[in-house]
Amino acid sequence: MSIGHREADSPNPWRPGICDWHILPVGFRRGSIEATSTPTRHRTFLRVAEAVSVRPSCCQSGRTASRDRLDRRRPYLPSTSHHIWLRDHCRCPQCFHSITKQRLVNTFEIPPDIKPVHIESKADGLEVNWPSSHPHTSFYPWSWLQEISYDPPLLHENPSPEKILWGSKIQQAPPTVTYEEAMAPDDEGLFKWLSNVDKFGFSFVTGVPPTPEATEELSRRIGFIRETQYGRFWDFTSDLAKGDTAYTTMALGAHTDTTYFTDPCRLQLFHLLSHTGGTGGQTLLIDGFYVASILKELHPAAYALLSRVQVPTHAAGETGALYAPRPTPVLQHEDGQLAQVRWNNDDRSVMHGLAPGLVEEWYDAIRTWNKCLTSPDSEYWVQLSAGTAVVVDNHRILHGRSAFNGTRRMCGAYIGVDEYRSRLAVLRERFAPDAVVRATTPYASVNGRSVWNPAL
Numbered sequence: 001m002s003i004g005h006r007e008a009d010s011p012n013p014w015r016p017g018i019c020d021w022h023i024l025p026v027g028f029r030r031g032s033i034e035a036t037s038t039p040t041r042h043r044t045f046l047r048v049a050e051a052v053s054v055r056p057s058c059c060q061s062g063r064t065a066s067r068d069r070l071d072r073r074r075p076y077l078p079s080t081s082h083h084i085w086l087r088d089h090c091r092c093p094q095c096f097h098s099i100t101k102q103r104l105v106n107t108f109e110i111p112p113d114i115k116p117v118h119i120e121s122k123a124d125g126l127e128v129n130w131p132s133s134h135p136h137t138s139f140y141p142w143s144w145l146q147e148i149s150y151d152p153p154l155l156h157e158n159p160s161p162e163k164i165l166w167g168s169k170i171q172q173a174p175p176t177v178t179y180e181e182a183m184a185p186d187d188e189g190l191f192k193w194l195s196n197v198d199k200f201g202f203s204f205v206t207g208v209p210p211t212p213e214a215t216e217e218l219s220r221r222i223g224f225i226r227e228t229q230y231g232r233f234w235d236f237t238s239d240l241a242k243g244d245t246a247y248t249t250m251a252l253g254a255h256t257d258t259t260y261f262t263d264p265c266r267l268q269l270f271h272l273l274s275h276t277g278g279t280g281g282q283t284l285l286i287d288g289f290y291v292a293s294i295l296k297e298l299h300p301a302a303y304a305l306l307s308r309v310q311v312p313t314h315a316a317g318e319t320g321a322l323y324a325p326r327p328t329p330v331l332q333h334e335d336g337q338l339a340q341v342r343w344n345n346d347d348r349s350v351m352h353g354l355a356p357g358l359v360e361e362w363y364d365a366i367r368t369w370n371k372c373l374t375s376p377d378s379e380y381w382v383q384l385s386a387g388t389a390v391v392v393d394n395h396r397i398l399h400g401r402s403a404f405n406g407t408r409r410m411c412g413a414y415i416g417v418d419e420y421r422s423r424l425a426v427l428r429e430r431f432a433p434d435a436v437v438r439a440t441t442p443y444a445s446v447n448g449r450s451v452w453n454p455a456l
Helices: 083-088 142-147 168-172 178-181 188-200 212-220 288-298 302-307 356-374 417-431 436-443
Strands: 032-036 043-053 070-082 118-121 127-132 136-141 175-180 202-206 233-236 250-254 267-276 283-287 332-334 336-342 381-382 389-393 396-403 407-415
Touching: 070 083, 118 336, 127 142, 127 407, 136 142, 136 436, 142 436, 168 381, 175 178, 175 188, 178 202, 178 212, 188 417, 212 233, 212 267, 212 407, 267 288, 267 332, 283 288, 283 389, 288 302, 288 336, 288 356, 302 332, 302 356, 332 356, 336 396, 389 396
Parallel strands: 175 202
Antiparallel strands: 032 043, 043 070, 118 127, 127 136, 202 389, 233 407, 250 396, 267 389, 267 407, 283 381, 283 396, 332 336
């Protein structure tokens, strides 16, 4: 049996001489599918009974991740795939390298007007025979066709994990794993740790040996450490060894780090190694997505301004570095959904790009934003101690600290967005695979990864 293909016992015969092929597969657990090929349009039509999931858009403070879902069947929702698109996405060994997971098919040799010579419904997918000097057969699993449907996009059976928005009540049960769990070789604890970060935006790790070496090793469990002007792995006190207020004893208001990078660091892990001869230095954590949801509901005009107005930033405390990226909004969106909070008023540059008529409105908007951030309902204060590390999603969680005295030693690291996403994707593939991976792994997996993984 070829990788990417699977045999079935219940084909429906193609009827030659008919312009449209109407094929009803058997055994598709999500509902009926009809495949229709219309030669004049160079497309194959699939009709899928889609399950529609209805759920609220956000969570209030203190509420849990579990949201009731109402599923209803919408029979025969049409899905269209172009013939050239289907041929281009063949996963047979001649078209796709099963080990490297790279394409082998020469897209530019596919005739623009290609159309199947035979199409057959199998129990687990669609089999298509293509015209060629060497006969070529492609197989497409039903689960994959539904997952990657583009005309129209269908609701996925496994939507992205939900974000749990939180306020100050998170202090009652903050997401936490132990050092032993995070470092265990079976990676289950690592998956729990990063799943916490994905859902809540942060997670504590308790029982960490209070040394830079152990903390760096913990950081590398996630991915490569990202080097910045502060070094690769930082171990510092309040001595202004670097030109940043983090290297002082001053209070730091709620902010996200590296707003002055084109791609701000995604994860930040820090660990208080010691604090002697003084008091203070409480850590502040705020869920930027939660605060943004409140701002959007109560002050939609301010939310719109913070989503639109470009804010310049800079880092200029080191004589050998001057970072000043292209300005970006405080609230950044992808596909209409909030994707990143980017806010550090201390690193904000001159607002020279504001239209005169927006100056007062923008200052009113950031004043309202700051009022929401500093609300007691939003702020989670915690006194860190040696042995407890915390990792935050720097694209979502704002952090800060209270002023302190004495000698305080802190260490930590940044981890890039791609390293974090890659690690979490691999762990999900192992411990929480999606419907396509579950369905296709038994017959299409090489080196532990299905060739039909929707990410490929």
